[in-house]
Amino acid sequence: MxxxxxxxxxxxRALTKLSRNPTLLFVHLFTPLLFLILFSQLLQKLGIFLxxxxxxxxxLTPGILVLNLVIGMPSGQSIVSDLDSGFLxxxxxxxxxxxxxxxxxxxxxxxxxxAQSAIIIGVAMLLGLRIATGxxxxxxxxxxxxxxxxxxxGLSLALGLKTKNSETLSAVSNILALPLMFISSGxxxxxxxxxxxxxxxxxxxxxxxxxxxxxxxEGGLTWSTFASAYAVIGLIAIVTFGATLYLFRKVVS
Amino acid sequence: MEPSExxxxxxxxxxxxxxxxxxxxxxxNVKKGEFFGFLGPNGAGKSxxxxxxxxxxxxxxxxxxxxxxxxxxxxxxxxxxxxxxTQETIIDVDLTGKENxxxxxxxxxxxxxxxxxxxxxxxxxxxxxxxxxxxxxxxSGGMKKRLDLASxxxxxxxxxxxxxxxxxxxxxxxxxxxxYLDELNREEGITIFLTTQYLEEADKLCRxxxxxxxxxxxxxxxPTELKQAIGHDTITLSLKNPKDSLLRxxxxxxxxxxxxxxxxxxxxxxxxxxxxxxDEIIADVVTALDRNNIRPTSLNMSSPTLDDVFxxxxxxxxxxxxxxxxxxxxxxx
Numbered sequence: 001m002x003x004x005x006x007x008x009x010x011x012x013r014a015l016t017k018l019s020r021n022p023t024l025l026f027v028h029l030f031t032p033l034l035f036l037i038l039f040s041q042l043l044q045k046l047g048i049f050l051x052x053x054x055x056x057x058x059x060l061t062p063g064i065l066v067l068n069l070v071i072g073m074p075s076g077q078s079i080v081s082d083l084d085s086g087f088l089x090x091x092x093x094x095x096x097x098x099x100x101x102x103x104x105x106x107x108x109x110x111x112x113x114x115a116q117s118a119i120i121i122g123v124a125m126l127l128g129l130r131i132a133t134g135x136x137x138x139x140x141x142x143x144x145x146x147x148x149x150x151x152x153x154g155l156s157l158a159l160g161l162k163t164k165n166s167e168t169l170s171a172v173s174n175i176l177a178l179p180l181m182f183i184s185s186g187x188x189x190x191x192x193x194x195x196x197x198x199x200x201x202x203x204x205x206x207x208x209x210x211x212x213x214x215x216x217x218e219g220g221l222t223w224s225t226f227a228s229a230y231a232v233i234g235l236i237a238i239v240t241f242g243a244t245l246y247l248f249r250k251v252v253s
Numbered sequence: 254m255e256p257s258e259x260x261x262x263x264x265x266x267x268x269x270x271x272x273x274x275x276x277x278x279x280x281x282n283v284k285k286g287e288f289f290g291f292l293g294p295n296g297a298g299k300s301x302x303x304x305x306x307x308x309x310x311x312x313x314x315x316x317x318x319x320x321x322x323x324x325x326x327x328x329x330x331x332x333x334x335x336x337x338x339t340q341e342t343i344i345d346v347d348l349t350g351k352e353n354x355x356x357x358x359x360x361x362x363x364x365x366x367x368x369x370x371x372x373x374x375x376x377x378x379x380x381x382x383x384x385x386x387x388x389x390x391x392x393s394g395g396m397k398k399r400l401d402l403a404s405x406x407x408x409x410x411x412x413x414x415x416x417x418x419x420x421x422x423x424x425x426x427x428x429x430x431x432x433y434l435d436e437l438n439r440e441e442g443i444t445i446f447l448t449t450q451y452l453e454e455a456d457k458l459c460r461x462x463x464x465x466x467x468x469x470x471x472x473x474x475x476p477t478e479l480k481q482a483i484g485h486d487t488i489t490l491s492l493k494n495p496k497d498s499l500l501r502x503x504x505x506x507x508x509x510x511x512x513x514x515x516x517x518x519x520x521x522x523x524x525x526x527x528x529x530x531x532d533e534i535i536a537d538v539v540t541a542l543d544r545n546n547i548r549p550t551s552l553n554m555s556s557p558t559l560d561d562v563f564x565x566x567x568x569x570x571x572x573x574x575x576x577x578x579x580x581x582x583x584x585x586x
Binding site (some may be wrong): 002005006009012013016020021085086087089091092093094095096240251 | 308309310329335337338341343345346347348352356357359361362376388404417438
């Protein structure tokens with residue numbers, strides 16, 4: 001089918017571009033890995049707030065995975081760069097499927113996300129992390145991040161199409177991502193936070209994703225945590241993809 | 254639409270969301286195999302027209318058919334048979350020349366060995382074989398443009414749109430693009446729709462032109478027809494002593510008597526004789542002056558240029574640096 005052929009063509013292009021600038025990948029990984037190593041070593045004692053057998057490393061790693069995902073908006077950045085260079089227009093002048101432009105982009109960004117997540121989990125394991133749910137749980141962690149990745153990259157595509165400017169997009173993603181990350185259950189135990197922060201964290205979508213991942217890392221994942229996390233991811237995805245499709249149609253026509 | 258027409262435009266109107274009237278009901282057609290020029294200053298509506306014809310922009314009203322397809326009903330069919338070279342060179346600078354062409358071919362739904370063959374063939378045509386596996390970001394401006402042109406041709410389009418293809422190129426790169434385009438049109442029979450603000454380009458390449466200004470078509474025809482419609486050729490000569498009024502009036506009288514000379518006037522210290530076709534009477538002018546022992550210090554022959562045509566129809570020059578008539582031939586005596 002032509003849709004798949006077009007997705008494959010654009011996916012390949014994105015990967016080739018990435019392979020020509022591999023440093024970008026590692027620059028991006030620097031912050032999450034720095035946080036993982038520094039926090040897990042310097043703040044090891046936070047484990048005492050996590051129950052008798054609590055390990056701060058096991059608590060922190062899911063948060064770092066979320067952090068890695070939300071500090072970048074690769075899909076949005078690349079659509080802005082394709083708008084600027086005119087490449088998007090060149091694709092629109094061919095009979096290639098319009099959806100493939102977005103999907104090819106998302107596929108390659110997801111692949112990169114998976115590779116980054118694997119590196120983060122690998123480093124965490126070197127630091128002593130054990131995944132209680134084994135290989136099955138690990139796979140489910142990747143599946144969860146694939147879904148959340150789609151939803152978040154959808155948001156970045158929508159923002160990219162709306163702002164059409166890479167500086168604005170970086171600024172927005174920093175303003176959005178870092179506070180959202182710190183006031184969530186991702187990096188620090190919520191029990192040490194003041195009440196207002198705990199309330200924000202309870203409604204923070206990033207907390208849901210961190211919690212479900214944590215359940216998979218530590219074991220003892222409940223159905224309600226799982227279901228609510230996927231409901232939140234689904235909701236974000238619907239909103240962001242709706243916005244993306246609406247804005248994309250405006251660019252296309 | 255007649256079968257020989259590849260583009261037919263009737264009463265095309267484009268009004269932008271902010272109320273700007275970019276096109277005020279233009280009509281024209283392009284025949285199969287033609288090299289058609291769309292001439293106009295910046296902001297006249299050239300790019301808007303190309304965007305509509307290439308399915309990138311929705312028209313406000315009017316009737317448009319491209320390659321036998323209706324713009325709104327079959328945009329995808331149109332995209333399969335047209336090639337477009339935009340004003341800005343668009344290539345992926347991270348990919349090599351070969352990868353750029355391969356990607357473009359795939360997006361045009363080409364596959365496998367047929368695609369590889371076409372890629373190699375085009376790299377050879379645009380003389381980029383040697384640099385095929387180098388990132389396109391390292392190419393010079395002219396090389397990038399040639400790569401962009403090759404990618405517009407990857408699927409062997411029937412109809413090629415060129416939006417100011419040589420803007421910003423150095424004269425040598427421009428000349429080499431002109432040669433390719435001329436060859437494509439002559440040897441492969443590809444219909445070419447070219448917009449340009451370089452009058453020299455339009456004059457050299459196009460067999461038929463439309464001039465657009467302020468969203469309206471103000472004139473159309475072949476370059477020769479357009480030039481002949483607005484005037485005639487001029488033969489200008491200078492005398493050794495321009496202040497010698499006796500010699501001046503004598504010379505004017507002699508010129509006036511030559512058959513074919515329509516009018517004789519003073520011009521910048523010299524004398525100008527106007528005729529329909531200067532090349533047919535230049536020999537008579539030389540003989541007549543010689544017979545009367547009048548020895549001019551210079552003799553110039555000039556024809557109206559497209560610049561004059563443009564001035565005539567729009568009331569202004571297209572580009573300030575192209576001011577003035579260009580002598581087509583000069584004889585120094």
